[in-house]
Amino acid sequence: MKKLIIYIPILLFILSCADDIPEIGERVNRKEQIVGTWQLEKFIQTDLKAKANAYPDFATQKDLTYIFENSPYTDFSITFNADGTFSTDTGNSFVDMIEDGNWSFNSEEAPSEILLSNGSENQIIVIGSFANIIYDKIEFKVVKADAISQKEKINYTYYLSKI
Template identity: 35%
Template sequence: MMKILKYSLLICLVVMFTKCSPDHNGSFGGTVDRTIQLIGTWKIESVFQIDLDAEKKSFPEFATKVDITNTVTNMPFSDFEMTLHNNTISTTLGMSPMAYVIEEGQGTWNWISNDELSLVNQELGINASSGITTSINGKEVQLFISTFSGITAPTPTLSLNYKRIDEVGNDVMRYEYILVKQ
């Protein structure tokens, strides 16, 4: 009886491995045009402040990352609205404290990096080197896209990062803005 079980298991494993084959020939397709996915109106859902020195020292997340979405009384981050068209951007600050990051008004935007990433990496949301440069009222701001993982969700979300630097040019603080497409 034990021999029959042993051989049955061996036959099942052989059949299973010989019947498995890749869905394609190793090609994961082309790159995804993120511009199309970014076009639309976005509102801030939440904001996190990350202490880069504490993060560098491997402090636990509760000591490095703080939710500051509703910390400023009568100044909700959710008032901020950003609308992206093909190459133009318009922003409305409302009562949000976003004036320290970006101007209110209209301007242009484009990719900071035109590195092409494989579809697999983009599906996984790996894109830490890309983002957008905005120019509104003559002031440029770079916002890095930390992940594209939520951009194809039923309610698309986008994670943008903005770094604050000290007077000698060192990164001190990072702000992560989670935006929801309207």
């Protein structure tokens, strides 16, 4: 009987203290987050063949942000509008991107790419990370392939900040 008197309150205590699982909340609207003007801060080129062969970082990656004295890549900016249009301002940089047109995500719920288009010209920008978008920072990647073999050769990573 003593055991029963001890075990019943313990059992009641354990069963009555079930934690409520909090709601996660609304899904973040990535389109709203990306709308605005983004200024390039850093531009990194990665040699994918060297990286695949496990070369050290100094042989695989190159910071090209200020490689040309009078043509810094920080001159580049891109503006994404809520109506699905975009425009770029290359300034004196040599960024190879469609000048203006329409943009969309490859997926509304979990975007991993931005699709840029202007008539028959199309470009895919891989979203490197949305993790820092709450700090007005984003990372884009553009992969260039060999024209003949279609093997990926070079990866360009753009680090941008919202202005």
